[in-house]
Amino acid sequence: MTIFIGAFIIGLILSFLTIGVFISFRVLNFTDITADGSFALGGALAASLLVMNINPALAVVFAFLGGGLAGSVTGLLHTHFRIPQLLSGILVMTGLYSINLRIMGKSNIPLFSEKTVISCADGWTTAFWGADKKIGIFGGQIAAADMTVLLFFLMMIVFFGGALYFFFKTDMGAAMRATGSNPQMITALGVNTKAMIILGIALSNGFIALSGALLAQYQGFADIQMGLGMFVLGIANLIIGETLVGKKRLGLILPGVVLGSILFRQLVAVALRLGMNPNDLKLITAIFVLGALILPLEIEKFRKRKRLGGNARRQ
């Protein structure tokens, strides 16, 4: 039960990452791998600030802003200097590695007794659940403190997801979605698509850095390597979410993205429980994404061949 709830919480935290990837990859049609750098940037900023006894909420805000700044650089490189999307992301991600090291001053910052969002949430436990330290749920017992943390992150994702949903329904948000869908058309309607891309990629990386900041606090340390593979993980979560709820409705896709992130994390927890080597995790995630990307195409090809009774093979 404890593993289950831990994976649930991490899934919630990684939902922010997935939302960030959703904004760049799906909304703006921009393959932005700045993610790996900005995730670690979020962790680095939060941990460094917390060690300096800064208010955790403020540390998280700074992480968000830092990610936004990194993203806007990637956006700027692509729109104004015509550097391809992937290369823009790689340049910023590579630069961020050194910047993150500078921020942290070393490659790992542990958070022992510092005040974090987790310890704040813990503080509300007694107020919520009384003195009873265990809660029965689904026939199991879980620590009340875990439950508070879970609810805290759940509320947070509902708030941020709701705000993003609202944003996409505003004039500016609609223009951003149109920028990803049909840049030529929205330019003809008077929108500066370069500005929209920069803003959108900034927003995306803000969410991703926020995710890194929260994870660092939950796991109790920030590490220079913590961003590795996060873009691919975000895509994996996104694909699961889209499979669950479809791609069409924005009102469904945002909750779907959260569900996808939690589900993938649960699967990972089960696999680890069953003896999977944690070192294989990134390979398996990559293969999963690869499969999800090529399978629909292969199935379509197979169907077409069947329809044409083998004629297609000869062409």
Add this chain to the structure above:
Amino acid sequence: MLVVNNIFKTFNPGTPDEVRALQGVSFSLDEGGFLVVIGTNGSGKTSLLNAVAGSFFIDSGEILIDGVDVGPMAEHQRASLIGRVFQNPFLGTAADMTIEENLTLAAKRGKRRGLGLCLNAAAAAGIKERVKSLTMALEDRMTNIVGSLSGGQRQALTLLMATWSKPKLLLLDEHTAALDPKTAKKVVELTEDVIKKHRLTTLMVTHSMQQAVNLGDRIIMMHKGRIVYDFKGDEKRLLRAGDLLALFNEIRRKEQIDISAAEMLQRNYI
């Protein structure tokens, strides 16, 4: 209203792919005027519209809309003046967004886009009313994504979007060329209606000689980046589709003579 003065545009200058798309095009169009542009493939018709809309910057020359020199303005900055329907029906609408949302995008053409909700119940009702006026049975599908519509339906929507708030200038680029004859006829009717109703100043490219003689009050014919014929007033009114076809044939014949003359010169002197 629209003044185009001696504009030039060369793509990929100094490379083997060099194309002189516009070579000194000049004309002016009065308020409420309806100019039809015809010409062979690659003669520079789309390039002319692109130059006016600002899809690229011209190499030299001058473009004035309503007295404003739009030369230094980027495409999105000119949008407050220009409504546009593209040659490709898929270019004018955002496929992933709903019919309603596409129209709200158009309603804000050239205006500041802030953090107000783009759609409310009252606006949705107004949009529905105008979509109904297209008589394409789209009013019951307001929340469907545009990607699920046919090319003709999308082109009709694009026309509605381009003219949602009255533009100073309407640019139409063969906007019925990709449609089946019945739908094309329908879209042409819608076009005529909206132009008459709002007395729009219009620049329309077409491949259909019939459209060219039926619509508009002036025809220019382009060839190799230049205007080669210009018919207005009574001359335009008396023009028949056959006359225009004859002109096309003449151009083709001249071109063949040019080519054979060049070959002869080559044989004799090189």
